[in-house]
Amino acid sequence: DIQMTQSPSTLSASVGDRVTITCRAGQKISNWLAWYQQKPGKAPKLLISQASSLENGVPSRFSGSASGTEFTLTISSLQPDDVATYYCQQFKSFSKTFGRGTKVE
Amino acid sequence: QITLKESGPPVVKPTQTLTLTCTFSGFSLSAYGVGVGWIRQPPGEALEWLADIDWDGDKYYSPDLKSRLTITKDTSKNQVVLTMTNMDPLDTGTYFCAQRPHDSRGSGYFQHWGQGALVIVSS
Numbered sequence: 001d002i003q004m005t006q007s008p009s010t011l012s013a014s015v016g017d018r019v020t021i022t023c024r025a026g027q028k029i030s031n032w033l034a035w036y037q038q039k040p041g042k043a044p045k046l047l048i049s050q051a052s053s054l055e056n057g058v059p060s061r062f063s064g065s066a067s068g069t070e071f072t073l074t075i076s077s078l079q080p081d082d083v084a085t086y087y088c089q090q091f092k093s094f095s096k097t098f099g100r101g102t103k104v105e
Numbered sequence: 106q107i108t109l110k111e112s113g114p115p116v117v118k119p120t121q122t123l124t125l126t127c128t129f130s131g132f133s134l135s136a137y138g139v140g141v142g143w144i145r146q147p148p149g150e151a152l153e154w155l156a157d158i159d160w161d162g163d164k165y166y167s168p169d170l171k172s173r174l175t176i177t178k179d180t181s182k183n184q185v186v187l188t189m190t191n192m193d194p195l196d197t198g199t200y201f202c203a204q205r206p207h208d209s210r211g212s213g214y215f216q217h218w219g220q221g222a223l224v225i226v227s228s
Contacts, residue, residue, distance in 0.1 A: 046216050098154065
């Protein structure tokens with residue numbers, strides 16, 4: 001399995017803050033990484049695929065980037081609606097793996 | 106509009122076999138490059154990928170659970186079925202099915218998700 005190490009596990013921020021979440025892959029995965037947002041009691045929602053490709057309808061304050069095996073999800077200006085848990089997922093391998101999640105409070 | 110919905114027993118006893126059905130609409134599982142996967146989430150914990158089935162019938166399983174899982178599809182009914190044998194209380198959680206779209210850049214992410222089905226394993 002390709003391990004995905006996500007940090008931090010919890011993040012406290014204020015409205016308008018720039019928020020950065022990091023996911024490090026245990027081996028090279030090219031850009032085969034997705035980011036999801038999950039609100040309590042709801043299914044995950046795809047935000048970004050291919051490390052930096054924003055899904056249709058996702059606000060432009062969300063962005064993704066990659067550098068080697070380190071991937072970053074950035075929220076440029078945190079909004080109240082962004083309170084959620086965020087997960088990364090690699091799909092380089094047929095055996096897909098998720099990060100442990102980052103709760104944004 | 107793509108929708109998926111999971112169905113199955115809300116409670117199973119330890120050692121029993123769980124059968125979950127994902128019924129979907131808005132896409133065809135016979136379309137090139139498309140797939141459906143199952144992902145679960147224990148209460149308060151992270152997402153865990155379980156299995157995928159592709160448009161061409163190829164199947165992929167979590168190495169940790171491979172011996173207990175079987176995934177099948179019925180294209181005519183627009184359904185994907187997951188069975189998990191020898192259920193344990195640690196298998197308690199919400200089980201999601203999700204659609205994997207065809208993406209020429211690389212497919213393997215889940216674009217559309219069902220609402221999830223809570224399964225409790227208890228005697």
